[in-house]
Amino acid sequence: MLRRIGTASLLAVALTACGGGAADVAPAAKPPASEASPATEAAGRPAEPTATEPTATGSRAAPAADPVKRALAGMSVREKVGQLFMPVVYGTAADTVSGENQARYGAQTPEKVVAKYHLGGVILFPANVKSVGQVVGLTNGLQKSTDLPLLIGTDQENGLVSRMSAVMTRFPGAARIGATGKPSVAREVAQATGEELRALGVNLDFAPVADVNIDPKNPVIGERAYGNRPGEVAKMVGAAVKGFEAAGVAATAKHFPGHGDTRIDSHTGLPVIKHTRAQWERLDAPPFKAAIAAGVDAIMTAHIVFPKLDPSGDPATLSKPILTGLLRKELGFKGVISTDALNMAGARVKYDDGEVAVRAVLAGADLLLMPNDLPKQYQAVLKAVESGRVSKARLDESVTRLLTLKKERGLLGEPPVVSAEKAAEVVRSAEHRRLAARVR
Incomplete structure (x- = not known):
């Protein structure tokens, strides 16, 4: 059974394992991105210092134990399977x-x-959100309920999809930001959005949208996209990723491999994208490549069939050729792959x-978002691991x-606690309201 690894415990483990002093132990959590060095920021992810121990001759020996490896080693199979799931929680x-x-x-x-x-x-969804103090109480309470701090996510794209709008600054959506032609605005709005989310105890945003709105009659993307020109959308997406990073909140580019050219909403049906591989490279890929270059933390899949990328007829969410072959191997993405909501048609x-949950894992997904039936899908993945269908190495x-990702957000130590008083200062601050008015 995994036990919460506090900051003091991490230090003690490192000292016990290596016999060194406190000065030789690397911190478990990264500093906020705004405090990172220019070289680190340019790389897209703050760097982790490496702790090493001096030997009797004064040379440096092997790195101290990685907190990620320590946490993994202390987990049972059941706990590992649980880490994959991010369901909706109900109530306030x-x-x-x-x-x-x-x-x-x-x-x-x-x-x-x-x-x-x-x-x-x-x-979190709108039903979880009533007031700043209430949201802070909810996220703090959830964090205290587990041995390993949680990723707490939401869809705060701004504009049409703004789950936290009851308490947060109402920034314009991506289409309006894209119309400015200024990636700096995309970065400013993403950073301000991230600052408010972080103050509320939310550490992962399912934004920015990286789809190119190719079909103006698209019923599901539309104004959620920065525009209809791949190069311009790519610049906006890369800038937004940097903005979230500066705020210390994980960003998620969505919906891979591209949901912009369809007239079917994947919430209610299964769209088919008929682009050739060459068209995908030209129309759909640039924003995702820009997100990866900017150091995006996560990429969300699309529930779309893309026959020229995978002729199986399976949606991209369940496609190993698309998730592992294209996204991982060809584009070189090393972060978290999240499914889109698994309760969607x-x-x-x-x-x-x-079977949906198991196939998503086999395809290459790491985070199983919004399972339609958590008990059933948890048990299905657990049984697949126990039977060997999903190898323990794959898990x-x-x-x-x-x-x-949790380590990078400071979530491998004591559970994070946010302050309602501090949140009240950050959320809907005068500075953020001025920014929103300027963009409008």
Whole structure:
């Protein structure tokens, strides 16, 4: 059973293992990106210092134990499987059973659900958001309910998709920002959005949208995209990723390999993109390549069929050629691959819920977002690991990527606690309201 690894414990483990002094132990959490050196920022991810121990001759020996490896080594298979899941939590308090929570999970509070399934994260929606103080209480309560701090995500794209709009500054959406022609504006708005999310205890945003809105009648992307010209969208996406990084919040480029040329909404059906490989390279790929170059933390899949990239008929979310072959091997992405919501129709057309979760992992996904049936899908992945269908090595790959992201956000130590007073100063600050007015 994994036990929470506090900052003091990490230090003690390193000292015990290596016999060195405190000055020789690297900190477990990275500094905020705004404090990183120019060289580090240019690389897209703050660098982790490497701790080494002096030998009797004064030379430097092997690096101290990696906190990610330590955390992984202390986890059971059940705990590792739990790290893959990011379901919706219901209600406005971590210790209260809401009606929806009762229907989904029985008489269990959100904090009990997190603990029962060893969840790696949760996602917040408008029903979770009433006031700044309430959101802070919810995120703090959730963080205290688990041995390993959570990724707490939301979809705060701004504009049409703004889950936290009840309390946050109402920034214009991507289409309006793209119309300015200024990537600096995309960066400013992303940084301000990230600062407010972080103050509320949210550490991962499912933004920016990296789709190119090729079809003006697209029912699902539209104004959520920065525009219809791949090169311009790429500049905006790269700048937004840098803005979230500066705020210390993980960014997610979505929806890979590109959801911009369809008239079917994957929430209700399964779109088919008929682009050739050459068209994909020219039209869909540039913003995702820009996101990767900017050091994006995560990339979200699309529930779309793309026959020229994978002729199987499976949606990209369940496609190993697209996720592992194209995104990992060809584009070189090393961060977290998140599915789009697994309760959407586009993910569930061909397979039942349990099979969807297993196939997503086999395809290369690390984070299973919004499972339609958490108990069923958790058990399905667990059984697939126990049977060998999903190898333990494959499971460890995903958990390692998720733990690495947590390390980068300071989430491998004591549970983060945010201050309601500080949040009230940051959220809807005068500076952010002026920025929103200027962009409009």
